[in-house]
Amino acid sequence: MRIALTLFLIFVIASTSYAQETNIEFNVQFKGEDLILNNTYILNGHEIKISVCKFYISNIGLNTISDTNYHLLDVENPTSLRIPITQNYKPSPICYFNIGVDSVKSVSGVFGQDLDPTNGMYWAWQSGYINCKIEGSSPQCISRKNRFQFHLGGYASPFNTLRSFSIPLKNTNGKYIINLNLDQFLESVDLSKNNRVMNPGQKAMEISSLLAKCFTANE
């Protein structure tokens, strides 16, 4: 009886207190390969270049939201794509995270570090963060220099572009990987019709939802 109890206690302690330092990595990809900024890709017969891809991640965790800080992920800064996380050992956790800055934060004034307005992710003329910024060019864009500029933001209902995720992940060599498939996003956006959003509103909502579909677990 005593042995059973001891073994039981060991089991309980081991399973609840086994915490592991690991990373959640966001792989920003184009057709399965890591994105190279300003590289010319071909998508549906059209040339396309991506020059900027930055977005905010918040309220992230494995099975539980353990990190409520805001992280600015920028493809130009690869270390920013890796978020350290502690995980209680469970083999196939669900990864929770938000893309964007929530409405409470958005009405609470100025913040520093990743939320500092010097990061170029804050609208000056109308309060609010840009949740995700994707810029580039493609000949199909009917715009100056064939540019596309998607500055997705807006925190006030009914145009709240914050998107929440819960994605089951598998451990890949000691880390957890989420892919952002930009080719899928740019294809679904139809660049010949939509080449810019720079304000909160219906369009930002639609395009944010298209973007949300492009976050997948790394198989």
Place this chain on the structure above:
Amino acid sequence: MNRKLLLIAIISTTILSSAFIPWHYGPDHFPAPYLEVKQIQDHKKVELGRQLFYDPILSRDSTISCASCHAPFNAFAHTDHDLSHGINDSIGTRNAPALFNLAWHKQFMWDGAVNHLEVQALAPIEHPGEMAENLKHIQFKLNRSNHYKKLFGTTYTDGNITGERILKCLTEFQLSLISANSKYDSVIKGQSTYTDQEKKGYRLFRQHCNSCHKEPLFSSFEFANNGLPFDSSLNDYGRYTVTKLSEDSLLFKIPTLRNLKFTYPYMHDGRFTKLRQVLNHYSNGIVSSPSLAHQLKGKIRINAREKTELISFLLTLDDQSFVFDKTHSFPKFRK
């Protein structure tokens, strides 16, 4: 032994009770501010903010400072111009509002586009027709300045100049701008009395104006359409530009009526230079529209003599001591 205990008891009670004396921001006769100001202002941050406020380094070509449109002698408004102007003589679409008692405001700009005082400065800083700069470049310029490196070094333990700190110091300076020392305030505090004319004006004010221009701040800081004829040379739909709701068309933020002597011209586009013109608008000039403030749907009957009385009351809201206060005026020692 007893005496020592008594001494300890007295000292600790004094220390503890001083922690419980409630400190609050703002004058006693004002309501609690909308912005939670949690602690006594750090005078170093206020001073750093003041230096920044009066420094044209905040603009692209170093010609425009905050004070260019928000001048201390005008209660931090822009007088002599109906529409404020910025870099390269660019003329904007609106008149720069006066800056004081800002912790009681709920949003900023005439259309409420800015939701917090800390981020308001970004709007004129980054506007191409105002200061045409960006915060990151300002951070770069300040990092090159020995004057600012020194100031940030004494204000913050790590001395780092960040965008967040630049904006917060500007906020601290603006929070130091409190105007509550007019004749009206001294009457409220029982320290003086109105003349007969002012008394009559006050009565008229309470009858016709108080629902939007609520005492003691003289604004509810909500939005209203006060029936101004539409100016098609500006095409400014006010709050609608932010919310895109048709019921917000032609609504503008209700300004305070304090310090009117110093802050002419009046209205979001500075169309009235005299208070009498403002009152004539309310008595005879209101244009009806679906979003017109309900308080203005009936005719405001007020004759010429009553207008004089009302104006004499409005002049009791002028706070001379605020306008001439050296502590928030141009700093003496510049780099």
